[in-house]
Amino acid sequence: MPTQTAPRNITAAPSPTAMPLAAPARLDGVTRTFGATVALRNLSLAIDPGELVALLGPNGAGKTTAVRLLLGLCAPTSGTARVFGRDPRQAASRTRTGAMLQIGRVPETLKVREHIDAFSSYYPKPLPPRQVIETAGLAGLEDRAFGELSGGQKQRLLFALAICGNPDLLILDEPTVGLDVEARRGMWEQVRRFVRGGRSILLTTHYLEEADALADRVVVIDRGQVIAEGTPQQIKARAAGKRIRCTTAMDLETIRALPGVASVARDGVTTTILASDADLVARALILGDPNLTGLEIASAGLEDAFLALTESQKEVA
Amino acid sequence: MSTAAESLPLPTSTLRMRRLRTHLVEIKYELLKLMRLPGYVIPTLTFPLIFYIFFGIAFGQGKVTGSTKMAAYLIATYGTFGVMGASMLGIGINLAIERGQGWLQVKRATPMPMSAFLMAKIAVAVSFGSVIVLGLFILGASFGGVRFAPAVWAQLFATLVAGTLPFCALGLTLGYWAGPNSAPAIANLIYLPLSFASGLWIPIDFLPKFVQKLALFLPPYHLSQLTLRVIGAGKGPAWAHVLALASYSVLFLLLASAGYAKDEGKTYG
Numbered sequence: 246m247p248t249q250t251a252p253r254n255i256t257a258a259p260s261p262t263a264m265p266l267a268a269p270a271r272l273d274g275v276t277r278t279f280g281a282t283v284a285l286r287n288l289s290l291a292i293d294p295g296e297l298v299a300l301l302g303p304n305g306a307g308k309t310t311a312v313r314l315l316l317g318l319c320a321p322t323s324g325t326a327r328v329f330g331r332d333p334r335q336a337a338s339r340t341r342t343g344a345m346l347q348i349g350r351v352p353e354t355l356k357v358r359e360h361i362d363a364f365s366s367y368y369p370k371p372l373p374p375r376q377v378i379e380t381a382g383l384a385g386l387e388d389r390a391f392g393e394l395s396g397g398q399k400q401r402l403l404f405a406l407a408i409c410g411n412p413d414l415l416i417l418d419e420p421t422v423g424l425d426v427e428a429r430r431g432m433w434e435q436v437r438r439f440v441r442g443g444r445s446i447l448l449t450t451h452y453l454e455e456a457d458a459l460a461d462r463v464v465v466i467d468r469g470q471v472i473a474e475g476t477p478q479q480i481k482a483r484a485a486g487k488r489i490r491c492t493t494a495m496d497l498e499t500i501r502a503l504p505g506v507a508s509v510a511r512d513g514v515t516t517t518i519l520a521s522d523a524d525l526v527a528r529a530l531i532l533g534d535p536n537l538t539g540l541e542i543a544s545a546g547l548e549d550a551f552l553a554l555t556e557s558q559k560e561v562a
Numbered sequence: 563m564s565t566a567a568e569s570l571p572l573p574t575s576t577l578r579m580r581r582l583r584t585h586l587v588e589i590k591y592e593l594l595k596l597m598r599l600p601g602y603v604i605p606t607l608t609f610p611l612i613f614y615i616f617f618g619i620a621f622g623q624g625k626v627t628g629s630t631k632m633a634a635y636l637i638a639t640y641g642t643f644g645v646m647g648a649s650m651l652g653i654g655i656n657l658a659i660e661r662g663q664g665w666l667q668v669k670r671a672t673p674m675p676m677s678a679f680l681m682a683k684i685a686v687a688v689s690f691g692s693v694i695v696l697g698l699f700i701l702g703a704s705f706g707g708v709r710f711a712p713a714v715w716a717q718l719f720a721t722l723v724a725g726t727l728p729f730c731a732l733g734l735t736l737g738y739w740a741g742p743n744s745a746p747a748i749a750n751l752i753y754l755p756l757s758f759a760s761g762l763w764i765p766i767d768f769l770p771k772f773v774q775k776l777a778l779f780l781p782p783y784h785l786s787q788l789t790l791r792v793i794g795a796g797k798g799p800a801w802a803h804v805l806a807l808a809s810y811s812v813l814f815l816l817l818a819s820a821g822y823a824k825d826e827g828k829t830y831g
Contacts, residue, residue, distance in 0.1 A: 316671040317671070318667055318670060318671060336673045336675075339671065339672060339673040340673045342671070344668070344671040344672075346664060346667055346668050346671065347664070348663060348664030348665060348667065348668055349662070349663040349664055349665075350663040350664075350665065351663075351665055351668075352595045352660065352665065354594070354595050354596075354598035354599055355591060355594060355595050355598075359591055359594065362587065362591075363587055363588065363591045364672060366583055366584045366587040366588070367584060367672045367673050367674040368672075368673065369580065390598075403668075406668070410672070410673075
């Protein structure tokens, strides 16, 4: 965690152009419970100026709760949420933040141009409508009613509403969920175009591919906790493993010590191994146990990668 | 904690202008949004007018109380019916639906002032209510043979339009408590029996005694009687009706804020 130690210079007159010291978005030791459910457990997260952070995790990991905390739509049970050093509920924080949420529907009878005009009126220094429409890829659709837009176009309008206030911090909650491949790539292009202005972005997704395509840094969360953090390359490497299943008498400690093993678990007679190098591990298993049966090797996929990361977390704890 | 480098304070007049603009823009789009929904506009605007044609014009020359003709009497009661629908159904159902769809969350994440949001809802209810009332006036004057002095027309109009407010509060209560799917049914289950029992469809004197007693507890009864007083056909003192309507407004606003707090509590607190 970077700590802010820079002393405030009291004698200098405050310059209107000086960058504030506070991080654009910051969660500190946040726990949030809903009844008996713990959505976030002592989670800390900070986004630096100009950084695009992807919050990656399976459904129900707590991504949307983290987003809501940063938008002031929900309060932490304990811990603090800050946007540019302020409470996210203050109007001053909200004028600097834009958000794209997962929602069912938008009033359908208003046109694209009208929705953008209405949202622009909430902000002190909105972007020119033309620029919003171009950045969001809505050119030519200005006079369409929301109800007449396709799924991808609807998402683009929600993106336009998120950026029209010219925010310094943009929060995108699953911006491409439910979109086809082409629409998804289109949305990535729009996010990239917007990032070029040096803004900070927090994006949640359950697609590793999406985090990889866009993010400077990936934070993986599961069951409300950070389980891994790194560059997209680092996270990909950890998620690229294979899952090996077999029945073997070898003890778990021996298997765990084999090169290329990420994690190992035994359920009844079946041993499941997550391996970063499956060929190497399989060879060692067969050599190590001549009685080994039922060998299966499958691609681990992201869900398993999350599982492996979660498991390794438990072992450390 | 304060960040020294916030944007320079703008002159108050500029801020006030921007705030005013936000409110006006919000009203404009709230109005456009609903005007383009035929499923809302047609029943809201035409039902009170059609009912008035059936009862007010067809049986218009009969006397209700004293010298008041049916056609004149029913302008007050269907006017109440109309403004109640425009405010309670308009605000209640649409708010419940937008809340259910998550659209309210999107707006709450912006710096939109809550006052702009509320004012837009109320302004639209008042606009629709005014159109209904004017429609009734035109029908009554053209086909019902209703004649009043200009000051009486103006007073009728003002009473009915001001009477929108308690029902706007009721609409907010509904919007924050009812689910998006059940809201239309719940709203109509309140609207229609309440209208009948308050004597909005059939004059209160023609209803059974127990309904007349019950009506004393119903907000539309008080608005209709207050309006009827303008043409000399109302029962009870004006202050009692105003007091009843004001009390209901406070009650509904309290219930609406409790609903809002509960709604926020799901995510907040």
